[in-house]
Amino acid sequence: MDTDIVLKVDGITKRFGNLAANDGISFQLEKGKVLSLLGENGAGKTTLMNIIFGHYMADEGRIEAFGQELSASSPAEAIKLGIGMVHQHFTLSENLTVLDNIILGTESLWHVTQAKAEARKRLAHLSSEFGLKVDADAAVSSLTVGERQRVEILKALYREARILILDEPTAVLTPQEADQLFATLRDMVARGLSIIFISHKLHEVLAIADDIVVLRHGKLVAAFPAASASRKQIAKKMVGQTIPEPKRSEYLPGNVLLEMTAVHVLSEEKRPVLSDVDLTIRQKEIVGIAGVSGNGQKPLSDVIAGLVTPISGSVKLRGETITEFTPRAMVQKGIGRIPEDRHEQGVIGDFTVAENMVLEKYGDPEFSRFGWLKLTHLKGHAEKLIKAFDIRGAGTETAVRGLSGGNMQKVILSRVLDNNPEIILANQPTRGLDVGAANFVHEQLFKAREEGAGILVMSEDLEELLAVSDVIIVMYHGQVSKPIPVDDVTLQELGLLMSGDGFVAGHSEARDVA
Amino acid sequence: MEILDMFLTVGFWAATVRMATPLIFGTLGELICERAGVLNLGIEGIMTTGAMVAWMWVYQGGDLWSAVFVAAFFGLLFGYLHSIFSVYMGLSQHVTGIGITLLSTSLSYYSFRMLLPGVTTPPKIVPFDEFPIPLLSDIPIVGEALFTQSPLTYLAFIMVGVVAYVLYRTPIGLAVRMVGENPMAVEVQGIDVHRLRMGAVMVGSAFMAVGGAFLTISVFDAFYFDMVNGRGWICVALVIFSSWRPGKALLGAVLFAAFDALQIRVQQASSSFIPYQFYLMMPYIFSIIALIIMSRKAAYPKALLVPFRKGQR
């Protein structure tokens, strides 16, 4: 074939401790093509891209870009060879402007002046050429997620990237924004760029990719043109076997458990982040919250978790108004909380499994007396939960930080579910987990629902929400929509509502009548 | 009304500007370190070291200006040591800083004793003379206060401008500002985060050492133990007070020095019902008050105190 190979990856192996995050991976990227790297969470996709971009150095193997070998492990070298990367977590400095973020590193650090005027011109040119509108002097903190991604792409283009790597770019975008991104990518390809696109969302991949490479447990298990692939085939390659997804039983909600009426929450800078929110959660019900990150999900979950007090409005639990918004009070009232970030908020990494499991109730008579901890009870309690939840990779006295994401989440789940909570707040419960672990989480949530709990699930993964929820509520600009039965809405419709198109703030019937 | 009269005396303002000098150097130095994301609690010790080595250099026959460079060099050295622990190894910046202060101070005292054994009263050297700037120093009042100062004082004021320019108008300044906010953003643009931070800490420490040198080769003429007397810590407070901006750092240093000068004069002037020790407490209490005022809205560099570990997400 006469097509150029712009990137050649040969036998890349990378080990962390005993684990081979990448094991003998080889593939090629042709000029002007879109290659999609698929795999579930933990398959090694990001590690591989980090090696290509120079964040890590591989233990074995070789990478060639445009015929030249990548030898050092530094992003500087990758950039020099024409590789650009848009990371999954944005690498922008919030307090500085778009222009500052883009020109950083483009001029020698020993220069005594900055050529800002030229930079501005060049940026404007690129911006219009690729249809990526940005305000060069805007502070990054004022940009939306979609705009920030545009800045990240421009950053790479400004450095004359000819190969662009995008790591899970659509994880934080609405379906409409994702479509816009794909249009931009197609445009770039037409101009001769080559693209590697990491995702775990099959429908997107099939929409945009020319070639597909599938990773599983660090190994490359399949590589084929997108045209010849079927969804089922790919899914099987990704996971290795068809794991049956847990099924949700019929929707038969019971009594009202949690009722929020006209809740307002202000941010630390006294700006409204939650406006006039009415929300109801019933027994045997899973309510899914959809929305672009930053539209009020965090304040909402903070209220229910007891981390923030609303400035007005009422929150009633089983008819009783809540007056104290502290984590302890919420736990005691029977609210179980799975935090958004298990590393930062969920567990104390250096504490043992046993200690983490009693983090919310070490003061209970079961675990302490006269101010002294009953360590044997702690241990026994942990042993019981480890068995019940099949937690692997640790004993009761192992530090939690050594556990895998899935097992760490199990520790948190076990802690939450052990109290038989009536209401469960599950914030991004399967983020970063592989299919097996994610299924386990869903199973547990369904089980709790069967037994009468009311569950609030927040997730950036719309497919997950559609699979798991009974009703879905969209959040936009701090307001909530009316609950939409899950069968009555499609992914696309959700996407539109999430970006404000057709969004109408919903209020409970009681208020409408009044 | 005696107190208000003091503000009109040239002597007061001259003293203020003079006493502000070590604070300007120290605060600028700490500001550079913290902007890059590193808290440098070695400042008290590094200032002590700067004071000692500059003085010793002159005492052993060196000239005053090369003494400044020697002090800066030792500042670079201890800054390098600090950054190996705090940046390269990612160890606790609090503990590293205290360790550096204790180490540099003790090494300075040990060296002093080794080079001048059995000395009870510290010997003196000939310090920097005041250098009146031609023409400007003839302006009444202001001329004597501002333009008849030690060359190191002029250097301090010039450095405020230099640091501000470098920080806001050069590529390396942009990189330093960013690395203290989001080091990952710097790494992905191809700049080595560790090298950048280490460089900032070294340069900042050099500034601190020069601030210490000012005490022995300009203001006083001998090296006393405990000479720095907490000025380093006050600079750490002043950095917060200055919102990490060089211009405000100058303002804070001058303000603080004014209070200090005031406290000395009031002590001397009044027949004192208030014991002098309470006047001496003022600088420290003022610093605490300054911190209270500024801490509410303090916009700390976001990555301050957070070690950057390569290859970690």
Added chain:
Amino acid sequence: MLLEPRLHTPLWVTISAPIAAVAVVLILCSGLIIWAGAPVLDAYISLINGAFGSRFALSETLVRATPLIFTGLAAAVAFRAKLWNIGGEGQLYMGALAATYFGTGLVDLPSFLLIPFLFIVGALAGGAWLLIPTLLKTQLKVDEVVTTLLLNFVALLLVNYLLFGPWKDPLAMGWPQGAPIIDDGILPTLIAKTRLHGGLIFAVVTAFGMWVFMKYSRWGFETRAVGLNPDAARFAGIPITKTVIRTALISGGLAACAGVTEVAGTKGYLTLDISPGFGYTGIAVAMLAGLNPLGVIIAALFVAGIYNGADSMSRAMDVSNYIADVITAASLLLVLLAVMLTRMRIRWR
């Protein structure tokens, strides 16, 4: 260079790492001894003898270790909660002031009551002195590093004022020192003809107490949680502010006890130089001990030995006794590094 967490650290590594670090320090500091023109091996032998080589030397080391155990505990407890208490020196002096105020005749109690009473009021004074910066931290978000440090200077000036002024002992022939502690308040001597006093017992018992507290008590659990991950602790419902304040009261109280033992045990009366930097040295002790209360006892003995040994060595050879400070400071840094290396592996790239 990449740092990777080790999967498992064997116990012998954990124990030998600090020892190896200290060995490296002693080797490095031999350079200083050579500079002074003294024979290295003889100098170190002289140091060891001066520290532990005779009954008297050992008793002196124990005397010096007593306040270091207290200030070491103070730093260890505070640092565990990530409360950066650098104000041990000031809190020590506050304890000394309280002991002087109450122990020089104001309160008349039999010895077995007066001594504990002096410790209690001392601890309250020290706790209160640390409470000020701590409240500034919890209520106003003022960083405690600088405030605790600055208050050291204020405390010293206060002592200066009192000793030159209203508390000056008229019987002391002009020297600035406080009135002597009454006999019932003096800590009993443990070994005749030495300065070793009952303060050592208090210190060791307190260290054990703190160890038990951290490991087995509810409050210890909360303190460790808040220090390791305040976000997760807050999410789980652990009261952060209460925990930090409680830690401050304990830490300040511990440092103050050092002041009490020096006034009521070692010296018998308050002087300006009752602490040659015990507060700061305590931080080094705490770090050498890995913030472990039992380790503090050993580290305090070590550091006290170094200082005593250096004093003796400097009398025998022409090596300035400031070498003790250098050894302590260098040990602090190298042990910090060594402890990290026991937990992480370096991969050179």
